[in-house]
Amino acid sequence: xxxxxxxxLQTCVIVTLSVALCSEPAEAHLNSTGVGxxxxxxxxxLMSPEDLVPALALALLAGLRGAAYGRRALFTLPAAWLLGxxxxxxxxxxxxxxxLSSFWFLLLGGLVxxxxxxxxxxxxxxxxxxxxVHGYLNGTGMGQxxxxxVAVIGLASAVFVLTALTAAFVVQxxxxxxxxxxxxxxxxxxxxxxxxxxxxxxxx
Amino acid sequence: xxxxxxxKWALAVAVLAVLWAQTAFAHVEKSEAAGFxxxxxxxxxxxxxxxxxxAVGLWGAQLGAPAIWVLPIAFPMLMAVxxxxxxxxxxxPGIEYGIAASAILLGxxxxxxxxxxxxxxxxLVGVFALFHGHxxxxxxxxxxxxxxxxxxxxxxxxxxxxxxxxxxAVHRWTWGQKLLRAxxxxxxxxxxxxxxxxxx
Numbered sequence: 001x002x003x004x005x006x007x008x009l010q011t012c013v014i015v016t017l018s019v020a021l022c023s024e025p026a027e028a029h030l031n032s033t034g035v036g037x038x039x040x041x042x043x044x045x046l047m048s049p050e051d052l053v054p055a056l057a058l059a060l061l062a063g064l065r066g067a068a069y070g071r072r073a074l075f076t077l078p079a080a081w082l083l084g085x086x087x088x089x090x091x092x093x094x095x096x097x098x099x100l101s102s103f104w105f106l107l108l109g110g111l112v113x114x115x116x117x118x119x120x121x122x123x124x125x126x127x128x129x130x131x132x133v134h135g136y137l138n139g140t141g142m143g144q145x146x147x148x149x150v151a152v153i154g155l156a157s158a159v160f161v162l163t164a165l166t167a168a169f170v171v172q173x174x175x176x177x178x179x180x181x182x183x184x185x186x187x188x189x190x191x192x193x194x195x196x197x198x199x200x201x202x203x204x
Numbered sequence: 205x206x207x208x209x210x211x212k213w214a215l216a217v218a219v220l221a222v223l224w225a226q227t228a229f230a231h232v233e234k235s236e237a238a239g240f241x242x243x244x245x246x247x248x249x250x251x252x253x254x255x256x257x258x259a260v261g262l263w264g265a266q267l268g269a270p271a272i273w274v275l276p277i278a279f280p281m282l283m284a285v286x287x288x289x290x291x292x293x294x295x296x297p298g299i300e301y302g303i304a305a306s307a308i309l310l311g312x313x314x315x316x317x318x319x320x321x322x323x324x325x326x327x328l329v330g331v332f333a334l335f336h337g338h339x340x341x342x343x344x345x346x347x348x349x350x351x352x353x354x355x356x357x358x359x360x361x362x363x364x365x366x367x368x369x370x371x372x373a374v375h376r377w378t379w380g381q382k383l384l385r386a387x388x389x390x391x392x393x394x395x396x397x398x399x400x401x402x403x404x
Binding site for chain 2: 187190197
């Protein structure tokens with residue numbers, strides 16, 4: 001009986017070792033999957049507050065205005081961002097100006113604070129302009145390789161996800177103080193914009 | 205025999221110590237993350253700032269709508285104007301006195317449950333915000349992200365207002381109203397201390 005058990009154990013060990021030794025490479029790293037640039041683009045957006053915050057402000061504004069505005073922003077902003085980035089790929093590298101960033105912070109943050117009753121057309125224009133300008137600045141200097149195009153798709157995907165989550169979250173807010181909290185967040189964006197302007201004026 | 209047991213214990217303790225090792229955090233914070241954290245810590249690290257900003261929330265909670273949200277909106281925006289003035293090299297005289305006075309007056313307003321017109325309350329809070337902003341705006345350590353530093357201290361300020369509003373929620377009860385007034389008196393006393401420190 002003991003001999004049978006030992007034999008089974010041996011067989012089990014041999015099979016386990018064989019499986020372990022014959023295992024294929026996991027290819028879990030992004031350089032082998034080929035989607036690395038996608039994540040580069042995605043993370044570039046998420047790690048750049050000068051891009052992230054204006055997009056967030058627009059999504060907050062759209063959410064405050066209602067579901068129709070949210071839907072419009074959801075498809076307009078990422079599409080414009082993608083288009084702007086693709087235009088930018090053909091341009092030489094350029095740094096975005098701090099004054100431009102502060103302009104978007106002040107404008108969109110101010111509209112959120114005021115809970116501005118914009119028409120759908122005006123909000124669409126804002127989304128298109130924001131997407132084109134920031135997308136263009138993101139795209140410049142990326143080069144024209146296939147990797148850059150994948151990175152640009154990552155960028156636009158991140159804009160889409162951020163807009164979808166933020167606008168959907170704000171649209172469903174019904175309790176008055178929660179909407180006020182969104183407007184307070186807008187005041188923080190305005191304050192940050194003023195300070196960026198201050199930093200840039202000091203620098204110049 | 206005893207030595208063998210001691211060895212086992214020592215081994216067990218060593219193994220446990222190794223398994224429970226925490227992250228070393230040996231690297232110096234730098235660049236972007238440091239900029240945000242430095243900015244975020246700036247208002248929280250100074251008790252004079254904390255007192256005034258919590259008092260804004262307490263006063264807003266006492267006054268109710270719309271002051272409860274107008275004051276926390278007015279404060280960061282005018283604080284940023286103060287920060288901008290500081291960055292542009294426009295001096296505001298008596299910054300430390302202004303910060304201490306903000307704690308004294310806002311604390312007193314809470315202690316006596318002063319109810320001025322909304323415009324007056326917003327103006328008072330806004331003027332004091334200029335002093336706080338000027339102090340924050342001029343102290344970015346070199347090599348850190350100005351944008352993230354700014355966002356850090358604006359968000360920290362907002363969190364302190366939210367803390368004040370949260371504490372101020374006790375205003376709906378009679379005992380809470382008394383507690384708030386006592387808290388206001390404590391803030392004013394803290395302000396007197398900081399004024400004394402600024403004067404001496």
